[in-house]
Structures are given as structure tokens and as C-alpha cells.
């Protein structure tokens with residue numbers, strides 16, 4: 717695996733390679749979810765490029781940014797074992813040479829106003845900034861992202877359109893990798909204490925219950941989930957049902973549509989999100 721810190725060196729190296737480039741952007745503290753995206757990229761015959769960059773502009777919560785886990789030595793070990801070809805490890809100055817405010821801002825419209833967009837003002841603008849910049853640096857043919865961040869996948873799909881890269885880059889969405897008890901793997905799970913870790917899978921159980929109650933009333937299922945989460949010590953932010961294609965929020969189950977259930981809740985200092993396709 718070759719490691720680059722500078723865009724110019726990375727680009728010079730990538731120019732000399734003949735395989736298509738499969739890109740997996742991450743914020744590090746890698747786990748099996750990240751590695752599965754890399755595995756999919758590798759299996760497809762790509763030259764795999766993983767980036768690790770904790771992007772300051774997508775954090776609306778200062779403490780979340782400051783406490784975001786950084787485990788670079790372990791990450792490199794995992795990437796070596798997974799057969800990653802290139803690791804891009806830029807500094808903040810490399811990604812934002814003109815400072816945070818001077819980079820291009822993309823408008824994601826409706827997607828910025830709901831769920832993660834509503835709960836984390838400015839978050840998707842930051843995601844757009846960093847993914848845009850990384851795509852310009854890596855210039856991949858394939859971009860691999862996880863369904864775990866469902867709304868982010870939709871934002872990035874829109875970003876590709878806004879950047880007029882939707883023909884040049886194919887977005888491939890990987891399934892959510894889970895722990896044995898159903899908890900979606902996440903770098904932030906490392907910040908849970910033992911007691912919190914045990915109850916953390918309640919979010920997954922709630923999604924399963926929403927999926928299993930499609931003959932009943934969604935508001936009832938939603939309220940049950942909110943009650944269970946609160947009982948177990950979470951502060952729920954949303955338990956929502958949406959159209960899987962447009963993310964239009966749905967007040968009720970709708971048998972004719974593909975739907976997704978989405979949950980965000982805080983457990984102690986850690987904010988967790990997860991989702992499940994229903995049909």
C-alpha cells in the first residue's frame with residue numbers, strides 16, 4: 717500500500733496506473749463496515765484508494781469533532797490486511813488550502829431540511845465540500861459509500877449531478893455491516909461505555925419492529941420506539957419513515973412505495989444513526 721499526504725503526489729501516482737479507480741472516503745477509526753466497502757471495490761477489479769480525513773466542516777458539534785476517534789496505526793494495519801492499494805491521508809491545509817469558507821458550497825435543497833439535515837445544520841454542506849474536494853483529488857470511476865448513512869448517499873448522488881460528474885463516477889452503495897447484536901458498526905461506537913454498548917442495539921431492534929409492523933399504524937410503532945428508546949436511556953432525535961427514493965417523509969406505511977425507516981438518537985455523549993429498508 718502506498719500512502720500519500722499531498723494531492724499532487726497522489727495524482728502523479730494514479731496517472732501511472734491502468735486500472736479503474738475505486739474510491740472509499742472515510743474519517744478513519746476503521747471497522748468492518750469500511751473494510752467491506754473496500755472489499756467490494758477490490759472485487760470489482762479496481763485500484764482501491766481509501767482516504768482518511770476527519771473533516772472539520774461537517775461537524776456541527778464541537779465536542780463530537782474533538783472526541784472523534786483517531787486510530788491511524790490500527791487503520792493502516794487493517795487497510796494492509798484488506799489489500800488496499802493507496803491510502804490518502806491529507807492534512808486540513810491540503811484539503812482546504814484557501815480556508816473553510818472559500819470553497820464551493822453546494823445546495824442540496826430538500827435533503828438539507830429533513831432528518832440529519834434538520835438535526836445537524838450545515839452538516840451536509842460540509843459533506844459536499846469535502847467529498848467534492850476529494851473527488852477532484854482522486855478522480856475515481858467508482859465511489860463506494862455505505863447505506864448506514866442513507867441520507868448522505870442521497871446527498872452525494874446529488875453532489876455528483878451538481879458537479880456534472882454523474883456520468884464519470886458511479887456511486888456504489890454497500891450494505892450496512894452490523895455487530896452480532898444488530899448494532900450498525902460505527903467509529904463512534906468506540907465512545908460508548910460497556911453499559912451503553914449493551915443497550916445500543918435497541919436502535920436496530922426498533923428498526924426491525926417498524927419493519928415487522930407494516931400492517932399496523934406507523935405512528936403507533938413510532939411512539940413505541942420513542943418510548944423504548946427513552947426508557948433505555950437514549951435521547952431520541954427522530955424515528956421516521958420516508959420514501960426510499962426521495963426521502964419524502966411519510967406519516968403512514970404505504971404499501972405501494974419502497975420505504976426506509978430511519979432513527980437518530982443520543983446515548984450519553986454519542987449520537988447514533990441507523991436505517992432499514994422496509995420492502
Ligand code: AMP
Pocket residue numbers: 741742743744748749750752753860861862863864865890891892893894900901902903
Ligand atoms: P465514516 O468514516 O463514518 O465517514 O464512513 C465512511 C464510509 O463508510 C461512509 O460511506 C459510510 O456510510 C460507510 N460506513 C460507515 N459505517 C458503515 C457500516 N456499518 N457498514 C457499511 N458502511 C459503513
